[in-house]
Amino acid sequence: MAAGRVDDRDTWDSFIDESPSGLLFHKWDYLHLTAKHTGSTLLPYAVYNGDEPICAFPLFCRRAHGINAVFSPPPLTVIPHLGCVMSGNFEGFKQSKKESVLRLVAEDIRGVLEGLSPNYLSIAFVPEFNDIRHYLWDGCDARIRYTYTINLERPLDELWNNLHYKLRNKLKKEAKADLRLEKTGDVSTLHRLLADRYQDPSLDIPPIRREYLEDLVRAYPDRIGIYYLYDAGDEVAGVVATQEYKRFLLWMGTPRLKSAHAGNEYLQWLLIQRAKAEGYRTFENMGANNPDLVFFKSKFNPDLTTYFEIEKKDALGAVSEWAYLTFVKRLMMAAGRI
Secondary structure (H helix, E strand, O other), X not given: OEEEEOOOHHHHHHHHHHOOOOOHHHOHHHXXXXXXXXXXXXXXXXXXXXXXXXXXXXXXXXXXXOEEEEEEOOOOXXXXXXXXEEOOOHHHOOHHHHHHHHHHHHHHHHHHHHHHOOOXXXXXXXXXXXXXXXXXXXXXXXXXXXXXXXXXXXXXXXXXXXXXXXXXXXXXXXXXXXXXXXXXXXXXXXXXXXXXXXXXXXXXXXXXXXXXXXXXXXXXXXXXXXXXXEOOOOOEEEEEEEEEEOEEEXXXXXXXXXXXXXXXXXXXXXXXXXXXXXXXXXXXXXXXXXXXXXXXXXXXXXXXXXXXXXXXXXXXXXXXXXXXHHHHHHXXXXXXXX
């Protein structure tokens, strides 16, 4: 096997489309827009068995102040999962073949990383990729991370009955309140509310840049949705952004708005119904790593799903993550770009 750079969009996107674990975050234009807006160099690697690609592995490289960092994904992008995407037939392999393939993938990517010589390495894998042993054996530190998922293959009545009884009572009330849901490509209100929230100095990072979000929506108008929930007086009662590719992912939301309605709760329930009606098998609701959000999100009775992040750093890299995030946050705030 050997790792090589991929230079063709159709080749890359076809592989991502065919893999069960490929996400919109892995798509060619999404990766290139991410590189553009983070000032990073995109390195779209694939690992081959002969002429057949068996793994896609996007990496981002950034050098600043003498520190060389490699990310997948870069910080300040609101990308929860990236890392490697295995081929569509990987899950059908016997365990012995899986382990041999993963060993060779890890060896090839190790060779790529040795050539890049990062002081700091950070990779967040997709939830389906749970064998990170080779990266642990290479001296990486690992963190277990969490996300919420709902199996939409169950009957809608079952999903409804599994909701917390107090939540069901709220939803019944809101169903009579003449609320309406609209999907749009307009990010202005969503981004303004997100930016207001992140003015709180206790929050570590700013939200996604408006120009970046606008570019993503233009690139994927059918895959990224901005949903607004309006009350009878045309006031916004809730707003979220979603990614709709293989899974329906509740991506970015705002805190509870000043409203007489349980807007966030009703909006999420409407989107669960929408996702199921459109044939999605999984509804993912980010936020399980935030202790301030888990009680609210757990009322929908989701499954708690794990994924892994790995990190490796030398003496210079030990301060790079903190320095990078702090510097970029201050720069963006000073420029009024959040």
